[in-house]
Amino acid sequence: xxxxxxxxxxxxxxxxxxxxxxxxxxxxxxxxxxxxxxxxxxxxxxxxxxxxxxxxxxxxxxxxxxxxxxxxxxxxxxxxxxxxxxxxxxxxxxxxxxxxxxxxxxxxxxxxx
Numbered sequence: 001x002x003x004x005x006x007x008x009x010x011x012x013x014x015x016x017x018x019x020x021x022x023x024x025x026x027x028x029x030x031x032x033x034x035x036x037x038x039x040x041x042x043x044x045x046x047x048x049x050x051x052x053x054x055x056x057x058x059x060x061x062x063x064x065x066x067x068x069x070x071x072x073x074x075x076x077x078x079x080x081x082x083x084x085x086x087x088x089x090x091x092x093x094x095x096x097x098x099x100x101x102x103x104x105x106x107x108x109x110x111x112x113x
Contacts, residue, residue, distance in 0.1 A: 013045065013053045015096060018081060018089040021063060025080035027070075028054055054079055062088050 020026070020034055031054075032045045057063045062085035068078045081089070 013049060014057060015089075015092050016043075017050075017053055017057060017079075018062065018085055018092065021079055021081040022086065022089060025078045027076040027078050029076075031079070057085070060088075061085075 016035055017031065020031060020038075026034065028047070028050055032047070032050050035043050035045050054063065054065075058065055058079070061082055063079050064082050065077045065079045067075050070076050
């Protein structure tokens, strides 16, 4: 039995995109595949969510894009993190750590009788 994909919390997709682009520049299709692979198929991002997030991050100058030729000799828009994006990511990671730690603390409480 396969577990259904999980929906992302609002704002989480931006964090995931920035984090994955920190590792290496990539195109949108490969970025969606990486999110799914790294999350072991728990998270699946469709184009209708991913591309608006990429455009939003680009408009904020957190990422930049350039057209490149792929191995298949096709043109693909490749996204990369900017220095402003690296700074923003550091802040967002700290916020996420605080948030997820707080949620974990609540979920790990012993059952109340």
